[in-house]
Amino acid sequence: MNQNTAKTVLILGANSDVAKQCILQYVEKGFAVIAASRSTDSLKDFVLKNNLSTKVSVLYFDAIDFDYHKNFYDILSIKPHIVVYAAGFLVENEKALSDFRSTQHMMQVNYMGGVSILNIIATDQSNKNLERIIGLSSLSGVRGRKSNFVYGSTKAAFTTYLAGLRQELARRNITVNVLVSGYINTKINAGLELNKNLLMEPDYVAKHIVSAGNSFTIVPNFKWKLINFILKILPESLVAKLP
Template sequence: MNQNTNKTVLILGANSDVAKQAIRQYIQKGFSVIAASRNTQSLEEFIQKNSLHSKVTVLSFDAVDFDSHQKFYNELSVKPHIVVYAAGFLVDNEKALSDFKGTQQMMLVNYMGAVSILNIIATDESNKNLERIIGLSSLSGVRGRKSNFVYGSTKAAFTTYLAGLRQELTSRNIQVNALVIGYIRTKINEGLQLNESLIMEPDYVAKFIVNAGNSFTIVPNFKWKMIYFILKMLPESLVAKLP
């Protein structure tokens, strides 16, 4: 019998391209999945197309409706063993600077919504199932760069939150991982001018979610690992010259 047969994964923001691939891969490893998203219709269509009904429960979840989060968690039929926060929102930096609504939405989805629901999940000590929390962050949050610092700031805040949450949950033997991701071929990046050689496919990134280990920071792809370490080490004077 697969050791994961009786384990459940809760994916928040499950309508993203990477999250959908993670659903497929978790099921292949024997997990049951609770897929939660604001757009349940798209999720249902994906599940029907891939014949995943028997292993997936679809629920409505709105990352920015903070008042609904406690009720959402309380009503889960099974408390999760693994939680993945995959919800995300992006507007380009120029628009974010000129229109605060876009900036606010990024803050709400990428950081505040995550903290709201993950605080609820993490502080429920009655859930003896909980083994791991994984947050999808971004290379954009490693250093402030003039091309994307507004979006990057929301991801930097999320990564910092996850780092502290990891320390908070260590005594309960609960792992926390931050997946620090570069460019992915997804709908959130459609229309952006990106280096084709650096673009990763959603199913490739999903493997790093499903197979997350003990390291806090997980950077998929060797090229992006090199970029990550370079960004971390560069002096500010050189970072300022980056696009």
């Protein structure tokens, strides 16, 4: 892959449905992409199927292998202009309350892994390429609700981290964004009973990531913008009545 003339995007957790759509859209915009995931075979198949071999390289990345993160970053032949942290793991609340190993894994993928690798990337002041970091969060992290508060807490923590990172990197003119999304029609949500009228498609969500501007929070779809606003202003007594 020739990255000499193109800006480079590093997508961490690149095997998700949204991340794969980001790969397609970044390439369409002329970026070179480093797609990193534990599922390298699946990613390689995706790259071949879409004739992207000259524009996308695939690397192994494990979000919870914290000790390896520094080495992973150091061996990148070209340091990224844009970084997207898309790794995610979901355990339904009932299981999260009774099975701490699953809960711990969710915490590690959704929050700790992001903090680990993004700290390494953000503190590398020798990388003059870096322009933007985008983290994928969720409306589940806006307010604690009884149906998903364990998962939501990992997303709330990640959003708070990104907000502080944005302030830290502003002096270097590096933009940090958080995508706060509602229901997406992806494999992570397969089997869940979700309102079909509120489901967004991965390519639609990816479009908002790839076109990220200066605002910190990106909320795709006007319906979810309204829900996000309402969640923030609802009194606790009403939030408690939500599922």
